[in-house]
Amino acid sequence: MRIVLVNWARIWDGAEHGGGVNQYCQALALDLVRRGHEVVSLFGGITYVPDRRECFIRRHDDWMGVRVFEVINSPVMAPAAVQFREPMGEVSAPELEARVGELFEWLKPDAVHFNNLEGFSIGCVERAKQAGARTVFSLHNYHTLCPQVYFMQGHRETCYDFDNGHNCAKCFDALHPREERRKLEEEFARGRGGKEVQDAAQQFREAAGGPWRAVKSGVGLARAWWKTRGRLPGSAVNGAGDVTGARPANGEDARGKTPYLMAELNPPKPRDPDALELRPLDNSILPEPISSKPPNDYSRRRAAMVRMLSSCDRVLAVSRFVGRKFASMGVSAGDAGSLRVLPIGSRINRVIALKPDLLFDPPPFEHPPRETRPVRLLFLGYNHHYKGLPMVAETLEMMSPEHLRKIDLSVFALGGQTIEWMFRRLEPRLARLKYAYGYTFHDIPWMMGGKDLTLVPSVWWDNAPQTVFESMSCGVPVLGAAVGGIPDFVHHGVNGLLFRGNDREDLKRRLIEMIENPWQLEELRRNVRPCKSIEEHTPEMERIYRGEDVGERVMPESGSAVEVTVTAAATKATGGTR
Numbered sequence: 001m002r003i004v005l006v007n008w009a010r011i012w013d014g015a016e017h018g019g020g021v022n023q024y025c026q027a028l029a030l031d032l033v034r035r036g037h038e039v040v041s042l043f044g045g046i047t048y049v050p051d052r053r054e055c056f057i058r059r060h061d062d063w064m065g066v067r068v069f070e071v072i073n074s075p076v077m078a079p080a081a082v083q084f085r086e087p088m089g090e091v092s093a094p095e096l097e098a099r100v101g102e103l104f105e106w107l108k109p110d111a112v113h114f115n116n117l118e119g120f121s122i123g124c125v126e127r128a129k130q131a132g133a134r135t136v137f138s139l140h141n142y143h144t145l146c147p148q149v150y151f152m153q154g155h156r157e158t159c160y161d162f163d164n165g166h167n168c169a170k171c172f173d174a175l176h177p178r179e180e181r182r183k184l185e186e187e188f189a190r191g192r193g194g195k196e197v198q199d200a201a202q203q204f205r206e207a208a209g210g211p212w213r214a215v216k217s218g219v220g221l222a223r224a225w226w227k228t229r230g231r232l233p234g235s236a237v238n239g240a241g242d243v244t245g246a247r248p249a250n251g252e253d254a255r256g257k258t259p260y261l262m263a264e265l266n267p268p269k270p271r272d273p274d275a276l277e278l279r280p281l282d283n284s285i286l287p288e289p290i291s292s293k294p295p296n297d298y299s300r301r302r303a304a305m306v307r308m309l310s311s312c313d314r315v316l317a318v319s320r321f322v323g324r325k326f327a328s329m330g331v332s333a334g335d336a337g338s339l340r341v342l343p344i345g346s347r348i349n350r351v352i353a354l355k356p357d358l359l360f361d362p363p364p365f366e367h368p369p370r371e372t373r374p375v376r377l378l379f380l381g382y383n384h385h386y387k388g389l390p391m392v393a394e395t396l397e398m399m400s401p402e403h404l405r406k407i408d409l410s411v412f413a414l415g416g417q418t419i420e421w422m423f424r425r426l427e428p429r430l431a432r433l434k435y436a437y438g439y440t441f442h443d444i445p446w447m448m449g450g451k452d453l454t455l456v457p458s459v460w461w462d463n464a465p466q467t468v469f470e471s472m473s474c475g476v477p478v479l480g481a482a483v484g485g486i487p488d489f490v491h492h493g494v495n496g497l498l499f500r501g502n503d504r505e506d507l508k509r510r511l512i513e514m515i516e517n518p519w520q521l522e523e524l525r526r527n528v529r530p531c532k533s534i535e536e537h538t539p540e541m542e543r544i545y546r547g548e549d550v551g552e553r554v555m556p557e558s559g560s561a562v563e564v565t566v567t568a569a570a571t572k573a574t575g576g577t578r
Contacts, residue, residue, distance in 0.1 A: 001037050001038070001110040001111065001542070001545055001546070002037070002038040002040070002107065002108065002109045002110050003032060003037055003038070003039055003040070003109060003110060003111050003112075003113060003545055004040040004041075004042055004104070004107065004109045004111070004112045004113065004128075004133070005025050005028065005029055005039065005040070005041050005042070005113050005115060006042050006043075006112060006113065006114045006115060006116070006120060006124075007021060007022055007025045007041075007042075007043055007115045007116045007118075008043055008044065008045050008046065008078035008079060008116055008118040008119035008120075009021075009022040009025075009043060009046070009078075010022075010043055010046075010068075010070075011025055011026050011029060011041040011043065011063060011066060011068060012026075012063050012064075012068075014026045014441060015441055015466075016414075016440070019382065020140070020465070020466040021115055021116060021140040021141065023441065023466065024115070024138075024140065024344050024346075024466070025041070025115050027345070027346065027347040027534045028345075028534065028537070028538060028541065029041060029064075029066045030064055030065075030066070030347075031347070031534050031535060031537075031538040032538060032541075032542075033064065033065040033066060035538060035542070037542075038067070039065070039066045039067070040066070040067045040068075040069065040107060040109065041063070041066050041067070041068045041069070042069050042070075042071070042100070042103070043068075043069075043070055043071070043119065044070055044071025044072075044074040044076075044078070044096075044119040044120065045071065045074045045076055045077045045078030045079075045083075045118060045119025045120070046077075046078055046119065046184075047070060047072050047073075047184070047188065048072070048073055048181050048184040048185045048188060049072060049073060049185065049188050050185045050186075050188065050189055052073065053073065054073060054095065055071060055072070055073045055074055055075060055095045055096050055099050056071075056072050056073065056099060057069055057070065057071055057072070057099050057100075057102075057103055058070050058072055069103060071096065071099065071100065071119065071120075074093075074096055074119055074120070075089060075093045075095060075096050076089050076090055076093050076096060076118075076119055076120055076121050077119065077177050077180055077181065078116075078118040078119030079118050079119075080118050080143050080147055080148065080149050081148070081149075081174060082174070082175070082177060082180040083118070083147070083177055084147050084148065084171075084172075084174040085174050085175070085176045085177060086176070086177050087147050087168070087297045087298050087300075087301040088297045088300065088301060089121065089177070090117060090120075090121050090122065090147070090301060090305075091121060091122050091123075091300070091301055091304045091305075092121060092122065092123055093120075093121040093123060094123070096120065096121055096123075096124065097121060097123035097124055097126075097127050100120070100124045100127055101124075101127035101130065101131070104127055104128055104130075104131035104133065105131050107131075108131060108132065108133075109128075109131065109133045110133060110134065110545060110546075111133055111134040111135075111136055111544075111545035112125075112128035112131075112133045112134070112135055112136070113136045113137075113138065113541075113545070114128075114135070114136065114137045114138070114312075115138050115140060116140065116141075116143065117143065117144060117305075118143060122304055122305065122308045125137070125308055125311075125312065126308075134313045134314075134545060134547060135311075135312045135313050135314075136312065136313060136314045136315075136316065136541075136544055136545065137309060137312045137314070137315045137316070138315075138316045138318070138344075139315065139316065139317045139318060139322050139323075139326060139463070140318060140463060141463055142325075142461075142463075144305040144306075144308075144309060145302055145305060145306075145326070145329055146159070146162075146168075147168065147298065147301065148168070148171050148172065150386050150460050151460065151461060152385075152386065152460055153167060153171055154171060154172050155172055155385055155386075156277040156385060157277055157279075158279075158281055158460065158461075159171075160286065160288065161288050161289050161291075162288065162298070162299070162302070163289075163291045163293060164291035164293045164294065164295050164296065164299045165295060165296040165297065165298030165299030165300070165301075165302070166291070166293050166296060166298075168296075168298035168299075169296060169298060261421075266421065266425070278502070278504075279502065280500050280501060280502050280503035280506070281459060281460070281461075281481075281483055281500075281501035281502040281503075282483075282500070282501070283321060283461070283482055283483050283484070283487065283501070285321075285324055285325050285328045287328070302329075306329060306330040306331055309326070309331045309332070309338070309339075310330075310331055310332035310337070310338060311338075312338050313338065313547070314338055314340060314544050314551075315331060315332075315338045315339045315340070316340055316341075316342045316544070316551060317339060317340065317341045317342070317554065318341075318342070318343055318344055318463050318464040318485060319341065319343065319463060319464040319484065319485025319488045319489075320341050320485070320488055320552075320554075321461060321463075321483075321484050321485050321487075321488070322341075322461075322463050322464070322484070322485055323339055323340070323341040323552075323554035324554060325461065326339060326554075327339060327554045327555075327556050328556075333553070333554040333555065333556045334553065334554075334555055334556055335553060337553075337554070337556075339553075339554045340549075340550065340551030340552060340553060340554065341551055341552040341553075341554060342540060342544075342550060342551035342552070343464060343488070343489075343532060344464070344466075344532070344537055345531070345532040345533050345534040345535070345536055345537025345538070346466060346469045346470065346473065346531055346532070346533065346534060347533070347534040348441075348444060348469065348470045348473045348474070348531075349473050349530055349531075349533040349534075349535075350533070350534070350535075351441065351442055351444065351445060352445050352473060352474065355445055355446075358445040358446040358449050359445050359448060359449050359474055359475065360449050360450055361450070361475075361525070362376055362450045362451065362452050363450075364522065365518040365519055365521075365522065372518060373408075374405070374406045374407055374408040374431035374432070375406060375407055375408065375452050375453065375514060375515055375518055375521070376408045376410070376450060376451045376452045376453070377407060377408065377409050377410070377451070377452065377453055377454075377455055377479075378409075378410045378411075378412075378447065378448065378451045378453070378454045378455065378471075378476070379392065379409075379410070379411045379412070379413065379454070379455045379457075380411075380412040380413070380439060380444070380447060380454070380467060380470075381412075381413065381414070381465075381467050382413065382414045382415060383413040383414065383415045383416045383418065383419060384415065385459065386458060386459060386460045386462070387457070387458055387459075387462075388455075388456075388457030388458050388459045388481065388502075389411070389413055389416070389419065389457070390419055390422065391457055391459055391502065391504060391507070392455060392457050392507075393419065393422035393423055393426065394422075394504055395504045395507045395508050395511070396409075396426050396430075397425075397426065398504060398505075398508050399508055399511065399512070401429050403511070403512055403515050404426065404429040404430050404431075405429065405430065405431050406431060406515045407430050407431055407511070407515070408430070408431045408432045409423075409430055409432070409433050409434070410433075410434040410435075410447065410451070411423060411433075411434065411435045411436070412436045412438065412439045412443075412447055413435075413436075413437065413438070414437065414438040414439075415437070415438075416435065416436070416437050416438070417437055420435055423435055444470050444474065445474060448470075448471065448474035448475075448476050449474075451476050452476070452477075452518070452521045452525075453476065453477055453478070453479050453497075453514070453521060454467065454468075454471035454476050454477070454478050454479070455478075455479055455480075456468055456471075456478050456479070456480035456481065456486060456490075457479075457480070457481050457507065458480070458481045458483055458484065458486065458501070459481065459483075459501060459502040460483065460484070461483050461484035462481070462483060462484040462485065462486060463484055463485050464484070464485035464486075464488065464489070465484075465485075465486065468480065468486060468489050468490060468531075469489070469531035469532075470531075472489070472495065472528050472529065472530060472531050473530040473531050475525060475528050475530075476525070476528065477495055477496040477497070477521065477524035477525055477527075477528050478490045478495075478496040478497075479496065479497045479498075479499070479510060479511075479514070480496060480497075480498055480499075481498070481499060481500075481501040481502070482498040482499065482500060482501055483501035483502075486498070489531070493524075494524070494527050495524060495527045495528045495529070496524060496528075497510055497514070497524070
């Protein structure tokens, strides 16, 4: 079969640019190629060039057997945050749809698998149908229903009511897409030298109205790049105006020992316990209140997205919670609907098989507990509010020194510089702290080796975090928030532990239970099983691309769907699979 995988990020970047969705696209593409299929990757919304305003498509060199095409100057920008102020652009973008439609007509794919609509529009899905392809849409996140992606008002409070789109309009401050585009054009003009400058010059030659204009464009671009290379530190000092006044750092300042000093100078501050962002999050789905306000563009966008999803040949939810959330908001479900639940696969099993010696069990715990070794905890992922790393630091601050000295904590957080000081403040009280600013996918086995428990403390309805799959495939149980798709895979007291989402007191209680009774971790570890591999998942996708019915049906129901209750005595989870 000829299969087109659509996503906004470059497929060769994997999780480093595009997160878990792009990591999945990469793994699926490579396995489809291995199984003999023609695979095409289409991405867009991230490259903008000056001196040429129209949208066009460029072909990159094939990557690992995958054909790669990029939409340049897409009128729909990616990722979602930069398009936020123009919600209807994701509904209709005729110029983009014409170019993408031409590509689909030339390719004549058997299936077009949309893993995101960021950088594209609803009309692109219709163009895939017109080209004779089956349309498959994977719900890796909530972008189709929430242009902010996370159902989090202002990035902090769970959104239960979009008020016919009026709460979306005031959700968070975002630049207009034209300002974002201007910045990207300037970045392109500055360039990074070498082949990129040559490619850009060639691109300008193709667009130029004559050879002289092409020469000027190419030389100008090269000159812009040359000016940026080998810059001196700081800025020039030529007079009184350059030496007076403050000069704050542009962004987070991580020079030298700054994080340690920030920890020293910023003691914990009391927080309002009734603040909305501190409210615990339950895994319930309730109808949104009826709004008396007229629909705006955000409301019209959501309605159009629901119609688009319902019209696809197959819509795949990565967890039961996600399936029921989308069904509750109108996406076609039931026996006749297009919506199915199908957890994804991961290629982490293959990475582990290449280096099995990197994974090893932690030492056994000794008796009595006061004399045994510290519990080894691990966090890996992105540092932003939704993933809950700041909440972990706040929870640890609530614990006694006696308990903290029984915790050996390793944090591998992409972008972790911004809150490092919160953990450095804790460091003298912990048994040990290892804090790093990131990792690559192939680092995961050695990071997991010898660990007792992986923290997955999401404070939003996390669809199905791949950290859970990676931890379980490495044989490490998970302490996770009972939100989103996490309870589908983590079963309390069996292969991991759950705590109430965004509840610092409940997380603290779980940590203390674990410290005071560490032997339970050995039992959990014995029950951990590897996640579904990409080699197991790809045949499922092949059947879907051929039109077969694969996955669990999502039945529409009234009231709440997927209830997870976490109590001090036990955790009850319905909607998960064992």
